[in-house]
Amino acid sequence: MKSTMTGSDAADAETLYRAHYRSLFRLAAVFLDDRSAADDVVQEAFLRLHSGRSGPTGGKEFAWLRQVVVNGCRERYRRQAVAKRRTPQQSQEQGGADEAVLAADLHRRVAAAVDQLPTRQRECIVLHHFERLTESEISGVLGISVGSIKTHLHRGRAALRPVLEELR
Amino acid sequence: MTDDPIHAALAARADQHERSVDLALPDDVEPAWPRAPRPSQPHGVPPRRRRWSAAVAAAAISVAAVVGVLVAGDDGDAPVTSDGGVDAGVPQETSADPIDAAQPVTDESARRHLEDFFAALDEGDFDAAAEMLGGPQMTANVQAILGPGAVDQPAQTLERYCASAFCTGQTIGEVAVREENVRGFVVTTPIPPGALGHGEPAEPGVEHSMEYRVMQVHGGLQVLDLPPRFE
Numbered sequence: 208m209k210s211t212m213t214g215s216d217a218a219d220a221e222t223l224y225r226a227h228y229r230s231l232f233r234l235a236a237v238f239l240d241d242r243s244a245a246d247d248v249v250q251e252a253f254l255r256l257h258s259g260r261s262g263p264t265g266g267k268e269f270a271w272l273r274q275v276v277v278n279g280c281r282e283r284y285r286r287q288a289v290a291k292r293r294t295p296q297q298s299q300e301q302g303g304a305d306e307a308v309l310a311a312d313l314h315r316r317v318a319a320a321v322d323q324l325p326t327r328q329r330e331c332i333v334l335h336h337f338e339r340l341t342e343s344e345i346s347g348v349l350g351i352s353v354g355s356i357k358t359h360l361h362r363g364r365a366a367l368r369p370v371l372e373e374l375r
Numbered sequence: 376m377t378d379d380p381i382h383a384a385l386a387a388r389a390d391q392h393e394r395s396v397d398l399a400l401p402d403d404v405e406p407a408w409p410r411a412p413r414p415s416q417p418h419g420v421p422p423r424r425r426r427w428s429a430a431v432a433a434a435a436i437s438v439a440a441v442v443g444v445l446v447a448g449d450d451g452d453a454p455v456t457s458d459g460g461v462d463a464g465v466p467q468e469t470s471a472d473p474i475d476a477a478q479p480v481t482d483e484s485a486r487r488h489l490e491d492f493f494a495a496l497d498e499g500d501f502d503a504a505a506e507m508l509g510g511p512q513m514t515a516n517v518q519a520i521l522g523p524g525a526v527d528q529p530a531q532t533l534e535r536y537c538a539s540a541f542c543t544g545q546t547i548g549e550v551a552v553r554e555e556n557v558r559g560f561v562v563t564t565p566i567p568p569g570a571l572g573h574g575e576p577a578e579p580g581v582e583h584s585m586e587y588r589v590m591q592v593h594g595g596l597q598v599l600d601l602p603p604r605f606e
Contacts, residue, residue, distance in 0.1 A: 229393070232392075233389035233392075234389075236389050236392035237388050237389050240392075241392075242392045245392060311387065313384070314384040314387040314388070315387075315388075316384075317383075317384035317385075318384045318387070321381070336379060336382045336385060337381075337382055337385040337389070367381065371381070374380050
């Protein structure tokens with residue numbers, strides 16, 4: 208962060224950080240399934256916000272930060288996907304008939320199925336089902352039309368249907 | 376299981392990662408943001424800043440690797456816009472030869488957008504690819520226009536042309552970084568009603584389609600628009 212920030216700027220930055228870091232971290236963690244990568248993406252977003260480059264006007268910082276986090280996760284995810292294709296993945300299935308273990312395993316499988324969706328479908332699914340954004344709000348985050356959002360959600364849910372059927 | 380099993384699954388993942396990190400800001404650190412480096416870090420450099428630098432470098436390399444060919448070439452004569460910026464996407468002279476008219480893409484946001492476009496094609500997400508190149512951001516920065524709507528059989532269409540002299544069957548993303556001067560593909564896309572504007576025949580139930588030929592020429596993207604076909 209630039210040392211030229213005034214005292215009031217620093218106070219504003221801290222306020223925003225305290226108010227929004229947790230929710231942004233959770234969003235990034237859902238996308239990336241990697242604690243340190245999620246932390247990096249969110250930190251980068253806050254750094255960009257207060258670096259003096261193009262940023263939001265008053266009152267729109269959270270929406271701007273969320274958009275930057277989503278974009279950052281997209282880039283990170285792409286690099287992770289390349290790395291995963293080149294590295295044999297170990298099975299994460301766990302044994303045991305404990306109900307909690309079974310529920311956790313089902314959750315992991317659904318989340319893994321979301322990971323396999325094409326980028327836009329995955330983003331729409333996460334922003335709608337996890338962030339609880341409306342289609343119009345998602346359109347603002349991703350910069351694509353509401354009609355496209357509807358299409359991506361429809362196709363994403365259709366792709367998830369087989370694994371969701373197992374939960375019934 | 377809640378009424379929204381997708382939410383439950385994603386929330387479980389977020390909960391798992393949140394439990395593994397201390398999200399509480401230390402009250403005795405000045406300034407409190409960004410988070411102060413952990414005492415065990417060597418060299419006095421906050422770990423996040425080091426990772427941030429590495430991440431930025433990796434991102435820059437990644438972008439350069441994918442779109443490196445798109446910024447090759449001499450842009451010394453790139454036209455300047457009215458606000459003083461460099462207009463890297465619009466040719467100033469029409470030419471019968473698209474090779475001469477193509478301009479390199481130097482705008483960072485356009486480069487990133489192109490990377491997203493090729494990644495979407497690689498994933499087979501042609502709706503997303505079409506959306507990206509149909510939007511104002513892309514048309515303002517580059518010359519490539521893919522067109523609206525979904526592609527009926529995009530994989531077969533692209534493979535057919537990738538097998539031609541233009542391309543060699545690699546993924547579109549890989550095609551983008553090849554060093555040959557000319558490559559391209561044709562996408563046939565149905566047109567939603569009303570999207571064509573004037574000239575569109577008002578015949579309900581008639582399938583309309585358009586073909587765009589997108590060529591990557593000397594580091595730039597040039598669209599050779601073909602007349603719309605009404606079927």
